[in-house]
Amino acid sequence: MSGAERARALEVLRRLDVAMPGARIELDFTSDLQLMVAVILSAQSTDKGVNRATPGLFAAFPDAPALAGAEPEQLWPHIRTLGLFRNKARAIGAAARRIVEVHGGVVPRTRDELEALPGVGQKSAGVILLQQGVEAAFPVDTHVGRLSRRLGFTRQLAPGKVEAELRQLFPVELWATGHQLLVWHGRRCCTARAPACERCPVAELCPKRGVKRAAGQGGRGAMARR
Numbered sequence: 533m534s535g536a537e538r539a540r541a542l543e544v545l546r547r548l549d550v551a552m553p554g555a556r557i558e559l560d561f562t563s564d565l566q567l568m569v570a571v572i573l574s575a576q577s578t579d580k581g582v583n584r585a586t587p588g589l590f591a592a593f594p595d596a597p598a599l600a601g602a603e604p605e606q607l608w609p610h611i612r613t614l615g616l617f618r619n620k621a622r623a624i625g626a627a628a629r630r631i632v633e634v635h636g637g638v639v640p641r642t643r644d645e646l647e648a649l650p651g652v653g654q655k656s657a658g659v660i661l662l663q664q665g666v667e668a669a670f671p672v673d674t675h676v677g678r679l680s681r682r683l684g685f686t687r688q689l690a691p692g693k694v695e696a697e698l699r700q701l702f703p704v705e706l707w708a709t710g711h712q713l714l715v716w717h718g719r720r721c722c723t724a725r726a727p728a729c730e731r732c733p734v735a736e737l738c739p740k741r742g743v744k745r746a747a748g749q750g751g752r753g754a755m756a757r758r
């Protein structure tokens with residue numbers, strides 16, 4: 533990527549930061565375990581929906597041993613408003629059991645160990661690592677991927693390849709902020725179905741200004757390891 537393109541990309545983040553100061557993760561949590569559970573639950577669900585479900589779930593199952601000892605069906609009443617809740621209940625229980633059996637009840641803090649937890653893939657591990665503050669990452673969810681392509685940061689489709697190019701494009705100190713700003717912009721303005729280019733703070737820097745959603749573009753995939 534040329535110096536001019538890199539400068540444009542940096543200016544995009546700068547303007548998004550001005551437009552959305554304080555962009556942050558919108559899941560509610562007070563511990564690494566709650567963070568991991570909330571991230572697993574957020575697959576194909578809104579953060580608001582997850583935040584409505586988790587207080588009851590966390591009250592009923594306050595630690596890893598409690599979750600590890602629960603049958604998936606015991607989690608259902610708390611999370612049945614969320615998509616794929618049966619799969620998520622199974623994943624949460626399995627992840628909790630591994631945390632108890634392998635990690636002494638403490639959520640691990642390395643990428644390899646996190647990605648070995650059921651229900652936690654590359655993107656989810658990156659989100660957890662960012663919040664733990666132990667490892668830099670530029671997690672690529674559906675918003676980050678879509679916006680990175682619209683804004684000309686990458687042409688890649690695979691999240692891992694998109695993240696690799698974003699890591700090349702931006703200095704490491706901007707990865708966490710960049711991730712969060714793209715997520716917020718994707719939710720609030722540059723949505724998959726109706727990008728609001730007319731009120732977009734980076735429209736004059738965007739090669740896809742005025743884009744309309746192409747059929748089949750921008751939807752969420754089925755729940756997999758995220």
Ligand code: SF4
Pocket residue numbers: 682683721722723727728729732733734735736738739740741742743
């Ligand atoms: S100009 Fe339109 S396509 Fe480009 S980032 Fe803004 S909302 Fe998205």
